[in-house]
Amino acid sequence: MTENVHVISAAMVPFGKHRSSSYVGLAVPPLIDALRGAGVEKADVDAVYVGHSYGGMMTGQRICKEIGLGGVPTVNVDNACSSGATAVHEAWSAIAQGLVEVAVVIGVEKLTQFGGGTLPLSPEDREVKQGIVMPAVYAMRANRYLYETEATPEDLALVSVKARRHGALNPFAQFRTEVSVEEVLGARPVADPLTLLMCCPTGDGAAVVVLASERARARLGISSSMRVAASVLHSGRVSEGFRDMTYPEISAHSAHDAYEAAGIGPEDLDMIELHDAFSIAELVYYEAFGLAERGRGIDLIRDGRTTFGGDVVVNPSGGLLAKGHPVGASGVAQIAEAFWQLTGNAGDRQIDDARWAMTHVTGGGTAGLDHGACTVHLFEAA
Amino acid sequence: MTPTTSEAARIEASVSLPVPDLDADGLVDLFDEGPRLVGTRCDACGRTMLGDRIVCSDCVGTAVTRVALPATGVLYAFTRLHVGAAGVRALGYVDLAGDVRTLADLREDGQPLQPGLAVEFAVDGDDWYFAPSAGPAASAPAASAPAAADANLHANPHDEVEED
Ligand SMILES: [Zn+2]
Numbered sequence: 202m203t204e205n206v207h208v209i210s211a212a213m214v215p216f217g218k219h220r221s222s223s224y225v226g227l228a229v230p231p232l233i234d235a236l237r238g239a240g241v242e243k244a245d246v247d248a249v250y251v252g253h254s255y256g257g258m259m260t261g262q263r264i265c266k267e268i269g270l271g272g273v274p275t276v277n278v279d280n281a282c283s284s285g286a287t288a289v290h291e292a293w294s295a296i297a298q299g300l301v302e303v304a305v306v307i308g309v310e311k312l313t314q315f316g317g318g319t320l321p322l323s324p325e326d327r328e329v330k331q332g333i334v335m336p337a338v339y340a341m342r343a344n345r346y347l348y349e350t351e352a353t354p355e356d357l358a359l360v361s362v363k364a365r366r367h368g369a370l371n372p373f374a375q376f377r378t379e380v381s382v383e384e385v386l387g388a389r390p391v392a393d394p395l396t397l398l399m400c401c402p403t404g405d406g407a408a409v410v411v412l413a414s415e416r417a418r419a420r421l422g423i424s425s426s427m428r429v430a431a432s433v434l435h436s437g438r439v440s441e442g443f444r445d446m447t448y449p450e451i452s453a454h455s456a457h458d459a460y461e462a463a464g465i466g467p468e469d470l471d472m473i474e475l476h477d478a479f480s481i482a483e484l485v486y487y488e489a490f491g492l493a494e495r496g497r498g499i500d501l502i503r504d505g506r507t508t509f510g511g512d513v514v515v516n517p518s519g520g521l522l523a524k525g526h527p528v529g530a531s532g533v534a535q536i537a538e539a540f541w542q543l544t545g546n547a548g549d550r551q552i553d554d555a556r557w558a559m560t561h562v563t564g565g566g567t568a569g570l571d572h573g574a575c576t577v578h579l580f581e582a583a
Numbered sequence: 584m585t586p587t588t589s590e591a592a593r594i595e596a597s598v599s600l601p602v603p604d605l606d607a608d609g610l611v612d613l614f615d616e617g618p619r620l621v622g623t624r625c626d627a628c629g630r631t632m633l634g635d636r637i638v639c640s641d642c643v644g645t646a647v648t649r650v651a652l653p654a655t656g657v658l659y660a661f662t663r664l665h666v667g668a669a670g671v672r673a674l675g676y677v678d679l680a681g682d683v684r685t686l687a688d689l690r691e692d693g694q695p696l697q698p699g700l701a702v703e704f705a706v707d708g709d710d711w712y713f714a715p716s717a718g719p720a721a722s723a724p725a726a727s728a729p730a731a732a733d734a735n736l737h738a739n740p741h742d743e744v745e746e747d
Binding site: 318319327328331332333334336337340341342343344345348389390391392393394395439440441442443444446568569 | 610630631632633634640641659660661662663664665666667669672674675676678681682683684686687688697698699
């Protein structure tokens with residue numbers, strides 16, 4: 202028996218290279234805006250959950266003390282790309298169990314601190330010692346997908362073209378310009394068959410959402426919100442040998458559990474924000490989420506069924522490819538996008554009559570795992 | 584204080600000891616067969632794993648044996664990595680007989696890489712890599728490269744469900 206949980210407010214800074222901003226500098230402005238957006242006072246906040254992977258010790262406390270928010274549990278969460286969404290999951294869990302009424306969730310990351318290059322992974326990992334980097338993992342996924350299906354490099358490019366077209370409409374996106382298939386295919390190779398424009402950029406950012414119980418929502422007089430219909434967190438299961446890289450088991454299982462918890466199916470969704478860290482990912486996630494048969498994700502991107510006016514708008518924000526991917530911030534930013542879409546505040550990229558949204562982050566390069574962690578949320582306009 | 588009398592009451596908590604895994608020499612060692620990738624086989628369930636391990640990730644058995652992994656395998660997927668210090672670097676996942684997958688550097692030896700290719704382990708100074716198998720074995724008959732037969736089963740995902 203769980204209580205209804207609502208997202209009642211969202212705020213974020215535009216993702217980008219904010220070299221002059223610290224974790225505190227990135228996160229305090231959306232923290233203030235998210236609290237004000239819901240009319241929430243400091244004293245109303247029962248707990249704070251903070252997702253980040255590279256912020257160092259006490260990142261959440263460093264942020265919150267700037268507005269004098271303290272004396273309540275503050276939990277710092279690292280789950281790689283799922284850090285922010287895991288923090289939301291923890292907030293949801295505490296509210297659903299009746300332990301907390303109002304929770305603030307911060308997702309924040311500063312990747313420009315590394316001065317460029319691929320994401321730093323744990324040096325203790327076997328494959329990291331061998332020199333694996335995330336682009337290589339997704340490139341091998343793409344290599345196998347192209348081998349097993351009718352997909353071509355043009356299909357991979359189409360995903361990037363759609364992402365950049367959506368991002369051009371989003372003031373929070375790191376990239377606001379469109380690109381062509383030719384430009385994507387002709388960009389600098391990163392890990393064959395992936396070019397630079399098929400990879401998400403390095404950037405900094407922060408996003409904040411406020412979650413509340415049904416009762417707190419009423420007490421605060423919130424009229425426009427979205428209900429958390431499912432909040433699912435999975436970790437990867439090791440495979441010492443064969444693994445089908447074209448079928449991401451952790452994402453498929455998480456989505457399955459989320460559909461079951463919410464009592465809906467993929468056909469009910471109006472929008473999805475999914476983890477398109479590299480363009481191949483979007484095609485395999487179409488299939489893992491049940492939007493397409495195995496090997497047929499290409500039909501959706503070719504036929505425009507995942508853009509505005511299609512069956513379901515995938516990554517209306519531009520996704521990781523265009524909006525950007527400050528690791529720990531991404532999961533919260535996706536939920537902010539869902540909140541704006543389901544409450545009719547998404548501006549030029551508003552999806553008409555959006556009622557159901559899915560958000561999905563997964564990641565954490567670890568030898569033997571599909572991914573380290575995966576979080577799937579389903580939301581309903583309320 | 585009176586000493587405890589019952590035998591059961593005097594059992595102490597066992598002391599868990601850390602594994603000096605940072606001292607391990609890496610993934611390759613010299614076995615009777617020659618230089619090979621190091622593997623660990625579970626004495627209880629037979630699951631073979633890559634590298635020096637102290638416990639079976641399947642049955643959690645701690646009776647395990649260090650073994651040489653097979654020198655032949657099948658390339659599952661590969662990429663040429665253009666970022667990083669090494670120039671263009673070919674990397675792939677190789678499926679060895681006995682259902683063990685390893686990440687490996689690849690050398691092409693004039694034969695274009697593609698998934699499903701039979702590949703062979705080799706050592707060059709401090710480096711190790713896989714390259715396309717020499718001669719007729721490159722066409723991957725099941726007899727000379729058992730892993731090839733395994734991998735072919737998986738080429739069509741609808742043929743077989745390999746979920747966990
Ligand atoms: Zn075992």
